[in-house]
Amino acid sequence: MFASRGEELIKICNDNHIPIWEYAIREEVLLSEVSRQDVIENMRRTLHVMVDASIYAQEQPVRSISGLIGGDAYKIKLYADKGKTLTGGFLNRAMARALSSSEVNAAMGRIVACPTAGSCGILPAVILSAGEKLNNSEDELINALFTAAGVGVIIAKNATLSGAEGGCQAECGSAAAMASAAVVEMMGGTPEQAFTAAAIVIKNILGLVCDPVAGLVEVPCAKRNVAGTVSALTTADLVMSGVFSKIPFDEVIEAMNRVGRQMPVSLRETAQGGIAITPTALIFKKEIFKD
Amino acid sequence: MQDYSVFDIVGPIMIGPSSSHTAGAARLAKVAATIADGKIIKAEFLLHGSFAETYKGHGTDKALVAGILAMEPWDERLKDSFKLAKGEGIEIIFTPTDLGEVHPNTVKFILTKEDGSVSNITGSSIGGGNILIIDIDGQEVAFTGKYPTLLAQYRDLPGVISKLSSVLYEENINIANMRVYRNGKGKTATMALEADSIITEVVAEKIRNIKEMNSVQSINPIVEGVF
Ligand code: SF4
Numbered sequence: 303m304f305a306s307r308g309e310e311l312i313k314i315c316n317d318n319h320i321p322i323w324e325y326a327i328r329e330e331v332l333l334s335e336v337s338r339q340d341v342i343e344n345m346r347r348t349l350h351v352m353v354d355a356s357i358y359a360q361e362q363p364v365r366s367i368s369g370l371i372g373g374d375a376y377k378i379k380l381y382a383d384k385g386k387t388l389t390g391g392f393l394n395r396a397m398a399r400a401l402s403s404s405e406v407n408a409a410m411g412r413i414v415a416c417p418t419a420g421s422c423g424i425l426p427a428v429i430l431s432a433g434e435k436l437n438n439s440e441d442e443l444i445n446a447l448f449t450a451a452g453v454g455v456i457i458a459k460n461a462t463l464s465g466a467e468g469g470c471q472a473e474c475g476s477a478a479a480m481a482s483a484a485v486v487e488m489m490g491g492t493p494e495q496a497f498t499a500a501a502i503v504i505k506n507i508l509g510l511v512c513d514p515v516a517g518l519v520e521v522p523c524a525k526r527n528v529a530g531t532v533s534a535l536t537t538a539d540l541v542m543s544g545v546f547s548k549i550p551f552d553e554v555i556e557a558m559n560r561v562g563r564q565m566p567v568s569l570r571e572t573a574q575g576g577i578a579i580t581p582t583a584l585i586f587k588k589e590i591f592k593d
Numbered sequence: 594m595q596d597y598s599v600f601d602i603v604g605p606i607m608i609g610p611s612s613s614h615t616a617g618a619a620r621l622a623k624v625a626a627t628i629a630d631g632k633i634i635k636a637e638f639l640l641h642g643s644f645a646e647t648y649k650g651h652g653t654d655k656a657l658v659a660g661i662l663a664m665e666p667w668d669e670r671l672k673d674s675f676k677l678a679k680g681e682g683i684e685i686i687f688t689p690t691d692l693g694e695v696h697p698n699t700v701k702f703i704l705t706k707e708d709g710s711v712s713n714i715t716g717s718s719i720g721g722g723n724i725l726i727i728d729i730d731g732q733e734v735a736f737t738g739k740y741p742t743l744l745a746q747y748r749d750l751p752g753v754i755s756k757l758s759s760v761l762y763e764e765n766i767n768i769a770n771m772r773v774y775r776n777g778k779g780k781t782a783t784m785a786l787e788a789d790s791i792i793t794e795v796v797a798e799k800i801r802n803i804k805e806m807n808s809v810q811s812i813n814p815i816v817e818g819v820f
Pocket of ligand 1: 466526
């Protein structure tokens with residue numbers, strides 16, 4: 303059975319001298335009773351869907367079914383290409399990727415829920431951007447997805463990955479934490495450092511509520527995917543410089559779980575609080591659901 | 594503590610925007626159409642709770658129709674399902690309603706088939722694209738379709754279950770879980786049986802040949818990523 307806590311997983315990895323991704327693959331083979339090759343090929347298919355979704359809305363403006371969002375990935379791609387950004391081509395391209403998947407999702411395109419559909423932009427944007435920069439092979443990107451999934455399993459076991467249960471910290475927060483941990487391993491960091499990155503990301507997003515306008519996975523979701531992506535990437539650098547989290551990962555996840563439980567129902571995906579009940583949001587809602 | 598596959602976390606591959614309102618809806622409808630068993634000419638969807646309120650924005654309507662057309666939750670034609678249904682001459686009706694004390698994402702399917710017969714199936718989308726069928730033609734049931742499932746309606750007489758299980762035994766299919774639902778002794782019973790391996794049409798046909806059987810369907814889990 304998959305490790306229950308981060309601490310336990312780190313110890314297993316250290317004792318066996320393996321990275322998190324290797325542990326995650328081995329556990330998946332045991333759980334699913336299919337071959338290692340099949341498990342890896344399954345993740346390869348997953349990666350391909352991610353790549354497509356992260357490119358599609360950069361190349362042409364797409365529109366969500368409600369008409370509320372779309373076209374932003376295209377905008378930021380053009381902006382990044384002009385080369386006059388403040389934070390550089392790397393971060394701008396990462397933001398474009400995140401928005402692209404989110405917009406494709408809102409337009410009924412094909413995506414990978416990772417961990418959810420609402421947060422589907424973060425992990426692909428982070429892995430693909432880091433992979434491009436680090437010149438990683440496809441197999442290395444697949445490994446990174448296993449690292450991310452491994453961290454996600456631990457979060458799922460000890461808290462929740464659903465906005466309806468734990469707010470957006472549980473969706474976009476978990477996605478960013480998983481992604482940051484994966485990048486740390488891609489950069490040669492240890493399992494302990496990977497979990498440190500996840501802990502720092504969650505601490506920085508702790509308390510974020512789930513308040514989708516009109517109950518749709520569009521506003522503020524798409525831009526939270528951008529924020530999560532940036533947080534995951536910058537935190538990886540922070541950790542690779544040698545910075546550690548004063549509070550260990552497992553305790554941070556416990557805190558997230560507690561905060562999620564303390565959130566009123568109005569701030570957990572019901573569209574009855576936060577951004578969802580601002581006057582402008584209510585006007586959008588009325589327009590979308592008229593007739 | 595629950596065990597998770599890495600593909601529960603990084604996955605599923607699906608058509609957006611919502612695993613419960615879109616992917617789960619498509620899956621529910623696909624299972625409902627399988628249970629209805631026959632060419633559907635008219636589909637009415639009674640939408641409850643959150644499904645009733647937000648079905649347009651989430652594309653729940655398109656996903657439901659796609660499921661009736663046997664599409665999987667990751668099929669990119671999902672958003673064009675209305676057009677495809679029209680091409681096949683299927684009449685579609687959406688009715689927001691209140692189905693009572695059920696999960697907020699619940700839909701009742703009223704499916705009319707070519708021969709004029711009607712099937713009523715109710716199910717809920719319970720999160721992450723997972724579903725639960727809760728009622729078939731007025732008979733309360735509970736199964737998820739996550740595992741190979743055999744659904745049998747039969748006259749509730751002694752020995753039927755043993756005839757059925759001996760067919761499975763001969764075919765080397767292990768029963769993981771089995772539940773029988775019935776309205777009264779000697780009447781019609783419904784069995785939902787979950788197995789460890791796929792129940793092929795050949796096996797289902799053998800079970801149909803048991804004389805007490807009224808109807809038998811095998812619902813096999815979706816195999817992700819075949820597109
Ligand atoms: S606001 Fe809610 S629906 Fe939107 S991404 Fe966050 S958790 Fe998901």
